Amino acid sequence: MSDSLAQLSAEYEALIQFLYLAPVGLVQLDADGEIAMINPIAAQLLMPHSRDGGLDNLFVALEDVAPDLRSQCRQYTASSGKICDGMHVHLHAGSGGAKRMPQILSVTLLKLDASRIMAVLDDITEQVRRECRQRQNDAWLNAVLTGITDYALASLDAEGRLCEWNPSIGRVTGFGPEAQGQTYAMFYPTDAITPEHALDRLREADADGWALDESRLLRADGSAFWGSVMIAPLPEAGREADHAACGDGAAYCLILRDVTDKRDIAERRRREAFSDHLTGLANRRALFEATSQELARSRAAPRPSAMIVIDADHFKAINDQHGHPGGDAVLQHLAATLLDAFRDVDVVARIGGEEFAVLLPSTDLAHALDLAERLCARVAREATAFDGQAILCTISAGVAVAVDGDGGVDLLLKQADQALYAAKRAGRNRALAWQPESVDAPVQEVIDGV
Structure with missing residues (x-):
């Protein structure tokens, strides 16, 4: 023994x-x-x-x-x-x-x-960094090596306008000669890209040699497809050759491809890495990366970037009364409301238990505050249906803005958080913009009774 x-x-x-x-x-x-x-x-x-x-x-x-x-x-x-x-x-x-x-x-x-x-x-930070670079390299090689008949090829001027129309554009997108002179943003849904973002990708192509984006695009008849858009700057020789078509010369080559058949795999990978399990919204990682990128772009091309941080009021009481399944139903309903309330180009994320955030590119403080106030009113009047009951919930929201990308992600989120807790202290079910006096106000009593 x-x-x-x-x-x-x-x-x-x-x-x-x-x-x-x-x-x-x-x-x-x-x-x-x-x-x-x-x-x-x-x-x-x-x-x-x-x-x-x-x-x-x-x-x-x-x-x-x-x-x-x-x-x-x-x-x-x-x-x-x-x-x-x-x-x-x-x-x-x-x-x-x-x-x-x-x-x-x-x-x-x-x-x-x-x-x-x-x-x-x-x-796995370094591993993710290497995988990201490898995916970019694979995308470039795929664009070069795959059959060219799958692509729309076009030259763009320095403002991103199509210099000419050709049959490849018609074959992939259905647009005719009227596309000439319009920016390549015409291939995107109207709320999926801002004019500033369209120019950002040209600058990124200048800096990195090319810019790649995969997202939902629209054909001329309004039908949607999942597309890959690659933009690469043309060498000076190419610009001179296209001088007649583009006035001051073509500045970029655009390669647009329909990749709908490959979307399922790409979307599954994206959801695993960047989506919140319960709500399907972007997760904290996705929000931080998108905000970092947006602020970097804003420093290169000055414009405001707004952040709204949202918290469900008295959520513990909802969980206590209806159980965690009831609380989950409220969070899912709130997530659907948020997605419906904002643009495709905005990033809607769940960043904590009952805390959400929305990044609004090219949006000033007044507009963001107006959106947050309307959201508070909408949530207060739309109950969540759960187990034969209607669960009422309100939210509080804090709004902050970074001007020209100043301050970084942490400061923008901190200021929006401070405005959120100011809204809690003011009675909840409201939205407030960040003010310097928000910094000194204690928040622990608010946290204890969210």
Whole structure:
């Protein structure tokens, strides 16, 4: 018996040593997220994101950046198995430096039995950076090597206007000679691209050698297709050759391709990396990356960029009265309302448990505040249908604006958050714009009673 105990003790010590020396973060938790064991790498990854400096609960530690972990575990009904595999979690955007890539954490949850879950955590920031560059290279090679009959080819002037019409444009988009002289933005839905964004891509092509975008496009008859739009600057020789067609000379080559048949795979990958599990909105990572890019563009071509941060009022009371399924239904209803209220070019994201944010490119403070006020009124009058009941909910919203990209992502979100809590203190169910006096107001009493 003593030999058996000694062997078990040795095996246990070996297991503990393995867990603590493993090259990835390992956390053992119960079904409610309470941490029973954590190794040093996991603690190092999680500690900067702990609200109170402790690591007692994994769901709480990651609530601000991965608010749907708890619901994923709750919805997984099998006795054991993989709850999620390599889910990307955006940890932070850095301050000020728009070109700094956010830290990305890979999270895998394994259900061991009814009461135990193992989390595997890994910092994959550099891996994601390499994969992003590889995808860009693959897209370029694909554009060069794939049959040219799949493409519309056109030359653009320095303002992005089509210099000429040709049969390839008609074949892919259905537009005729009337397309000549219009900007390539004509291929996008009206609320999916701003004039500033259209020019941004020309500047990005100048800086990087080419600019690539995949999104929903429209044919001349109004039918939609999933398209790949690549823009590359022409060398000086090419500009001179096209001088007659483009007046001052063609400046860019546009390659437009219908990639609808490849959309399902691309969309699945995009959802896994950039979407919130519960609502289908963009997640925190997607919002931070989009905002960083938008502010960088605004520094190159000055214009305002607005941010609205939205929080459901008294959400804990909704969960207490209707349970978490009722709370989830309210969040899903709110997400659908947000998507309907804003443009395609705006980025609507869930960034916390009941907290949402909207990035509005090329939008000033007055317009963003007007949109937020109308949203508050709409949410207050549209109840959520759940289990034969109508659940009423209100929201509070804070609005801030970055002028010419100043301040970075963190400052813009901080100011919108401060305006949000000012709206909470003022009685909730309202939207307020950021003011300097918002900085000094305490928020803890508001947080405690959201």
